[in-house]
Amino acid sequence: MKPSIVIIGAGSVEFTRELLGDILSFAELGSVRVVLHDIDVARLETAQAIAAATARAAGAQPEVVATTDRRRALDGADYVINVIQVGMHEATVRDFEIPARYGLNQTIGDTIGVGGIFRGLRTFPVLAGIARDMEQLCPDAWLLNYTNPMAMNVTYLHRVAPRLKVLGLCHSVYWTMVGLCELVDVPYDEVSYWSAGVNHQAWVLRWERDGRSLYPLLDQRIAADPELRRRVRVDMYRRLGYYPTETSEHSSEYVPWYLHDPDEVARLRINIGEHVSISEQNMAEYSRVRAQLADTDTLPIDNGSTEYAPQVIHSLETGTTRVISANVVNDGLITNLPDGVAVEVPTVLDALGAHPMKVGDLPPQCAALNRGFLGPVDLTVRAAVDGDPSLVRAAAMVDPNTAATLSVEKIWELCDELTAAHADLLPETLRSTPNRPDITD
Template identity: 60%
Template sequence: MTRIVFIGAGSAVFTRQLLRDLLTFDDLPPLELVLHDIDPDRLRLAEWVAQATVRHHGRSATVVATEDRRRAVAGADFVINTVNIGGHAATVTDFDVPESFGVRQTIGDTLGVGGVFRALRTFPFLDALAAEMSELAPDAWLLNYTNPMAMNVGYLARRHPEVRTLGLCHSVHWTVHDLSRLVGVPLDEVTYRSAGVNHQAWVLDWRRGEEDLYPLLDRAIAADPGLRRRVRVDMYRRLGYYPTETSEHSSEYVPWYLHDDAEVERLRIPLRDYVGISAANAEEVEGLVRGGPDVPYVEPPEQAAEYAPQVIHSLLTGTTREIQATVPNLGLIDNLPAGAPVEAPVVVGAEVRPTPVGELPAQCAALNSAFLQVVELTVRAAVEERPELVRQALMVDPNTAATLDVGRIWALADAMVAAHGDLLAPPLRVAVPLD
């Protein structure tokens, strides 16, 4: 029986999506679906959701729920990680403290102040989980969804290279889906190639047969002034390649927009957007918990798109497919740092084979390189237990550096350390005086 473990299963809405996508496949072997969460109410909800999904699809699968992570991981074939360390309260802190210093954010989960401290909260958990996998499930795959994706995968590669890890995110799929809909071309007629870093990759090639679809996008943008008031359309028009994450995300990874009132207005950037999303997610889960065990099966609104079920299906059945995943840059993108966590095409079937891309366009590589410097300093801060590197990561972060002088950046870092307290590893819970 194949043992699939969901860590952070209390993120029940996302767990439901993963289970629906997984159990849609009718050629899988018998499954043991193991749910783990530290919140007993959320864990109980995840169990109800899993049982409803298994019943609906009529699959050969058993459901196990446990608050004991070691028990969950033991003997796993696949471990899917969706945790959010600190939950909604920590997310609010990631916005409120920087905002008090004048730093604006929209999503705050990938780069910038929010991304750096989300990573620092998550690393101790990842360290423990990876150690348990090495001991109790040494052949398992860790399929990570938790952000900040590049930092988390980079940390795991540095601390636990023995753990087979893929960083999975649906942003490239939905970018191509939405672009194809915009130009009126069915998605199943489209081929594409994308690479870069997670949440800042690039649609390098996008075609229907031999037809380049970028000219159709250019015409759509020219005909619609509203489209030109979006960050990633603005970036595409200036850089020549379309970024693969939303405008809300994309605005945070460059120094051009968020510090400028006029740009925020021109491009309709929704400040603090993720605070509302996070609160709504928490409220939805709480409502489902109150509703009791009769959780209905919910039909997905669109085709299955999550990569973890596809990876599991491919590795179990040998079905070959290409996905996008974050992996170490071992000969994949020539003009990004070797070993850095990059997002690239990966062929999965009987095995997992990342696909070399060559060089990115110089302007795209320049932005990705700046992104990866923040990633590298944050990972090193944790691995080397050097709190000064946390400050230096924020000094080179594009949005933070465009907003604050260096003194204020260090003061902001101290304030974030104090606010998150015990969620951080002990060596990083200190101020760093310059005397």
Template identity: 55%
Template structure:
């Protein structure tokens, strides 16, 4: 029996979709779903969700739920991580505290100051997970959904280089679907490949019946001027390739958009958007709890949209697929650092994941990726060496932060965030660094 451990199973909507996608494959109808969360209430909702889906689909999954992570990992074939260390309170801190300094973010979970501190909270837990896996399920695949994606996968490669790890994100998948709808072609008949870094990859190949679709997209934009008031369209206009993350996310990875009120208005950006999303997630948890108690069927999306179920099915059955994954750059993108984590196409079969070498990115796209990877590298080094100065230097390298704040303000902001997150951070990094120290 295939055993799949869900770590952070209390991520209610995510767990619901993953379980549904998995159990819709006949070959996975009898899997063992080992659910784990540190929050007993959320874990109970996750277990109820999985059991309802199993009953509705008429499958025969074995479902267990435990507050003990090691129990969930013991004997697992696949481990799916979707944890949020510190929960919504830490997320709100990452967004609201920088805003007091005048630093705008939209989501704050990938790079920049929010991504740096989310990573530093997550690294100790991720390191503990990988240590448990090396003991309890050393041959398992670790399929990570937790943000900041690139930094987490990079950290796993540092602390557990012997484990099989891939980071999964649906941004490329949904970009391809949204673009196909925009230009009026069925996505099933398109071919697409993207490469770059997570949440800032580039649609390098995008065709329909062998014809490049970019001319259709340019014509669509010309016909609807309001599209030009979106961040991704501006990036496409300036760099020549369409980015794979939403305009809201993409706005905070560059220096171009959140630096002034005028730019925020021009590109229709909603700063602090993730605060509303986080509160909506809490409302969804409450609604799901009520629906389970009343026996009301939970809403399920049709079709397998998530990559983890597709990968698991391919490895178990030998079905060949191509997905996009985040892995260490070992000869995959020539003009990005070779130890960094990049997002590339990946063939999957019974032998596992086989990332596709994409050569060199267009130089302007690689240039846009470099600051993102500089933030990542400095954050990794801060955690690896225990040097708190590197935390501040990571934020200094972020285009959004450095376009909005002075170096002294960035230093003070980091001191405030260290104090706010406290014991969630690695012990060596919990100290202030005087801004004037030479």
């Protein structure tokens, strides 16, 4: 029986096109059942056209169903790929414009920080609905989550639906390793590596070719290039000894050292507000693809799967063994990070499922930063689960970049304003604002 693959939020042009291209590139998956779901009818129609054009380009014959009814989409699913963005571009703009008025710089705003906190809070109600539907309609299906904030979403799903099989998937580790190999002129296919931490702040713990560390080659490359030293994650690597697995723009938001200091922003060429322009580019790409589909019935695909969800599905369906980086709830996997929150670890895929690998202790300096990252993650999830708006403010207060920039009173004021701005998308219990302490005493 052919597997049923559901894409929730299929109106996302970028993800749907890449995921379907990779899925249908596998000969064994050419006749799968693909169910596309989105609440936006126009975007869903575009996703259906993308699926048909991609299938023709791949020479595949999948069964494609498109529906705005989530329960219909999930009924009998084997794999559910989640790529939703609650609030779309308008919410992203609010996440940047409101904090900017307080003097708080953000670059991506989708992971921790006030942007990540409120993105998580408006995503949780939809995740809870997906989880309830899956428990009733496809309890044995795998939920493959791409939606950010990854660590918050995976942790939240574990708290509200602990029996669901959830993997959080992000390509940051893969592209980091590809980029590092290009820097030192070593073919990616000839290296092995071991990475672990939290999503968007994991660490390259080992990186070897023929049993020899490639870090000395990277050191030589950095020493020879002053411009390379003007990148946040290169700066972090030189000070911490392990290379972080996300871009410099992402990495700058998860520590207290850079974004509040104009000199550091200039030295490290940090692009403030980058994600707003990325979001605008995604909207333009959607319009471009819609126009392209009006003139052609095929879309070119990039042969060779690099996204993780298609690899997960292929491995579980065919028994092909692979190792990827996946986000799962910590259960003794990383022993110097707290249990019960999402961590990113090497994970073996085979016919029996996904098997996260035990890492043990991270280097202490890496674990210390990850614990600071996980503070906002845990508090944001607890705020939603407990219905406690004061924990939303606590999450922002312990966020490294926010705390380094704003006073506690300004943090509360900012959270109040963001709550009002996003109120219709937030859990009802978090739409009120808690009483602030009297600071005039």
